[in-house]
Amino acid sequence: MIQDTTVTESRFNSISKRLDWAAGPWARTNWVALGIAIVVALALPLVLAGFATGRFILHLMILFFTWGIVTQSWNLILGVGGIFSFAQVALFAIGGLASGVVSQQLGVSPFLSIWLAPIAATIAALVIGLPSLRLRGPYVVLLTLAFAELLRNFATQGPAWIAGGGYGLRYVPKLGFEEMWGTGMGRVAYYYVGLLLFMIATYVIWRIFHSPVGMSFRALRDSETYAISRGVDPFRFKLLLFALSAFFTGLAGGYLVHYNGAQSPAILNFPLTINLLAMVVLGGWGTFWGPILGTALLTVLPEVFRAVDVYRNLAMGLTLALIAVFAPQGLFPLIADGVRKLLQLFRKQQEE
Amino acid sequence: MEKLFQAIYGGILYGSIYGLMAIGLTLVWGALRMLNLAHGSLYVVGGYVAWTALNEWALPALPSFALGVIAAALVGLLIQVLLINRLLGRPSFFNAAMIATVGAAIVIESAMLLIYGPRVKQMAPVIPGHFKTLGVVIQYQGLVIIVAAAISLVLLSLFLRKSRYGLAIQAVSQQMDAARLMGIPTVLTFTIVMAISAGLAGLAGVLLSSVFYLAPTAGFNPMVKALVVTIFGGLGSVKGTIWAAYVIGLLEAFLQVYFGAGWALPGLFLFMMIMLIIRPTGLFGMGEVQRL
Amino acid sequence: MLKVTDLQAGYGGSVVLHSLSLQVGEGESVVVLGPNGHGKTTLLRAISGLIRPTSGVVEFDGQVISNQRASDVVAAGLIHIPQGDLPFPELTVMENLLMGAYRPEAWRERKRKLEQVFELFPVLAERPNQLARSLSGGERRMLALGRGLMSKAKLLMIDEPSLGLAPFLIEDVYQTIRNIRKTGLSILLVDENADHIEGLADRVYLLESGTLVKEGSVEVMLQDEALLAAYLG
Numbered sequence: 001m002i003q004d005t006t007v008t009e010s011r012f013n014s015i016s017k018r019l020d021w022a023a024g025p026w027a028r029t030n031w032v033a034l035g036i037a038i039v040v041a042l043a044l045p046l047v048l049a050g051f052a053t054g055r056f057i058l059h060l061m062i063l064f065f066t067w068g069i070v071t072q073s074w075n076l077i078l079g080v081g082g083i084f085s086f087a088q089v090a091l092f093a094i095g096g097l098a099s100g101v102v103s104q105q106l107g108v109s110p111f112l113s114i115w116l117a118p119i120a121a122t123i124a125a126l127v128i129g130l131p132s133l134r135l136r137g138p139y140v141v142l143l144t145l146a147f148a149e150l151l152r153n154f155a156t157q158g159p160a161w162i163a164g165g166g167y168g169l170r171y172v173p174k175l176g177f178e179e180m181w182g183t184g185m186g187r188v189a190y191y192y193v194g195l196l197l198f199m200i201a202t203y204v205i206w207r208i209f210h211s212p213v214g215m216s217f218r219a220l221r222d223s224e225t226y227a228i229s230r231g232v233d234p235f236r237f238k239l240l241l242f243a244l245s246a247f248f249t250g251l252a253g254g255y256l257v258h259y260n261g262a263q264s265p266a267i268l269n270f271p272l273t274i275n276l277l278a279m280v281v282l283g284g285w286g287t288f289w290g291p292i293l294g295t296a297l298l299t300v301l302p303e304v305f306r307a308v309d310v311y312r313n314l315a316m317g318l319t320l321a322l323i324a325v326f327a328p329q330g331l332f333p334l335i336a337d338g339v340r341k342l343l344q345l346f347r348k349q350q351e352e
Numbered sequence: 353m354e355k356l357f358q359a360i361y362g363g364i365l366y367g368s369i370y371g372l373m374a375i376g377l378t379l380v381w382g383a384l385r386m387l388n389l390a391h392g393s394l395y396v397v398g399g400y401v402a403w404t405a406l407n408e409w410a411l412p413a414l415p416s417f418a419l420g421v422i423a424a425a426l427v428g429l430l431i432q433v434l435l436i437n438r439l440l441g442r443p444s445f446f447n448a449a450m451i452a453t454v455g456a457a458i459v460i461e462s463a464m465l466l467i468y469g470p471r472v473k474q475m476a477p478v479i480p481g482h483f484k485t486l487g488v489v490i491q492y493q494g495l496v497i498i499v500a501a502a503i504s505l506v507l508l509s510l511f512l513r514k515s516r517y518g519l520a521i522q523a524v525s526q527q528m529d530a531a532r533l534m535g536i537p538t539v540l541t542f543t544i545v546m547a548i549s550a551g552l553a554g555l556a557g558v559l560l561s562s563v564f565y566l567a568p569t570a571g572f573n574p575m576v577k578a579l580v581v582t583i584f585g586g587l588g589s590v591k592g593t594i595w596a597a598y599v600i601g602l603l604e605a606f607l608q609v610y611f612g613a614g615w616a617l618p619g620l621f622l623f624m625m626i627m628l629i630i631r632p633t634g635l636f637g638m639g640e641v642q643r644l
Numbered sequence: 645m646l647k648v649t650d651l652q653a654g655y656g657g658s659v660v661l662h663s664l665s666l667q668v669g670e671g672e673s674v675v676v677l678g679p680n681g682h683g684k685t686t687l688l689r690a691i692s693g694l695i696r697p698t699s700g701v702v703e704f705d706g707q708v709i710s711n712q713r714a715s716d717v718v719a720a721g722l723i724h725i726p727q728g729d730l731p732f733p734e735l736t737v738m739e740n741l742l743m744g745a746y747r748p749e750a751w752r753e754r755k756r757k758l759e760q761v762f763e764l765f766p767v768l769a770e771r772p773n774q775l776a777r778s779l780s781g782g783e784r785r786m787l788a789l790g791r792g793l794m795s796k797a798k799l800l801m802i803d804e805p806s807l808g809l810a811p812f813l814i815e816d817v818y819q820t821i822r823n824i825r826k827t828g829l830s831i832l833l834v835d836e837n838a839d840h841i842e843g844l845a846d847r848v849y850l851l852e853s854g855t856l857v858k859e860g861s862v863e864v865m866l867q868d869e870a871l872l873a874a875y876l877g
Binding site (some may be wrong): 078082084131132135137138139141142143145146147149150153154157270274277281310311313314316317318319320321322323324325326328 | 381387434435438439442444446447448449450451452453454455456457458459460461462463465466572576579580583587614617618621622624625628629632
């Protein structure tokens, strides 16, 4: 009907103009700020390694890198694809299990086995994705939920080489940096590896976000019929998103298991999933920088407020509910707006 | 032979509870097209309020239970009015509602944890004691649960089929625009559906807390199983859900009795995954399975 | 009875109806003809409150109803029967009709209304307990019309009653609408072509690109065949 396409086209145009703005200024100022950030990121650990608190900060950064990859990947399917999957942590765990078990049981060097992690996670994602991504919202939710619960069960009650009698994987060979170079520099090495993985993942996801298909998907996240009429095959693209998301998530899982030397089945309990969801939502689901911001906030803050555990949960729940309802674009666009206005004010003063 | 009767009794018992939990979920889906992930926490609200009424205010059993149910219904109503009603009409409604209800669930569970502490509580059963027949141990409370659930489900069905408001709820679930054009107030209907759904979850919590334990996160498991039931029965179909509840209950009981407790949950989930792959609409499902 | 002045309405950013004005007097039966995509359905939806007009005034029975909710518009007696297949599929014929009488004023009189509707629609009287989804296309259309009559309607707005029906059923539907007209109810009918509107319309409007371009009596309109052909192909 002529009516329908005119209407949806103009809706798309108005949304797409807003997206262009969102991408615009950051595409321009990106390189300077990014350059500075990279230099800082590279230099930082060398400064911090010397003292204990510094090493703790490095530990937090490593966690930030790990969860930052996972939340960005989750945002990819949730914010771009509009797919509400509860399987993110399960895919993370599969990555960790794959690399951990192979390196532990078969004596393979963790530097090699870690490459199994993303592969295993991607295969699992394809297995879940193929049947569920053709279906609408609630079915994906429940299928992924079921999968996650099944995995949790398996990880707790399964054979000893996986479940370790309920304690999970233990005594997994680490990457060995700390043994080679001592606690300080060893952790720095882990940091650099994590930074590298984080940068690769972020870059790939950035490219997808700003690709034409990615942007049209974001604008039409909830209008699949329009996407189809435009010649985009939503199913194949969703499958691709799902697989990519799993790839990086699994990789992060492999990384963490060789950093910790262990993986507990407790990570498959709901609290971690909620935590990660909060990171994505708080920062702004559907935006590019949102999950990164959210992960940074929620990785640091809990350490600060460690004592008040229950209140922290309460706050997290409130955050989720309130942001979803009142500020669905999350904190990042609000902050970006604020910064932009500050810059404008600054420039105006300069002119005067 | 004893095992068989044990499984049948267990199945009917579980089925009763799952029926109460699942009906609410399927009604909310039918009317609002959303999944209420705070459902489990409403179960817990019912249990805790009833417990407080019974143990701290020394009220008799029936009013305590009623208070529990009412409290759950009120909390559900709050969630609807404060959160969900503001999301209506947004294109991202489904995802946003999920996130909002997850948030609400955590807030409720944390609040319960703060108020009541982490130690598990148990409620005194309405009729204590048990008896043995056909080699099966049957607790009187179990019979209470089965009967109470059955009565509630029958009353609900009658309400939905015979009363003006019940028919209106069905109408809104089936064709929302046409319902609006008949003067049916849709937002009010949504709120009523949520309140009923929450009340039923609270009832399940009240009833089950004397057979199992009561803890802030005790509602999560029943909710997940209720989700399995709603999928199996077909999202949105009341009749399908009732059937599915007893079938799933029996399935779980059989798995438990013949294969051991550890197999019940994974078995159920595996079953659900297979169902979703083969026949997502379930037994009597209500459409919306648009394939891309 | 119904007076629409300078109505403007659309979806999202786009405007479908531009300064549209029309009137339906008490007891009148008015037809709006227009090709697909030019705003017929939008017009009815803007009047009945399913969508909000961006500007303009809609008055019904002396009251301004422009920004009221759909349920309030129904309460005023303005009933919109939408196009397509909208009976409640899992409810029976009887239950569908009863839902038409949902409002308290109508509910009180539902038994009497049911009798009236069954008289006008013998097809429905024959199968009151059949599920709506198992009815044929024509029967469902009758059900939709009958359901609209169950309320205390003063004016009935009907959207393309023949849409999607097999040709041999179409005349039945229009005959039924003529019968409804005889009961004195005011009617606003929107349709794509003028094939069946004889005996049905006191006045006809032509709708093009969201605004009304011509108005006249049926005879004048039908005589100007060239005009009709140009607009309706």
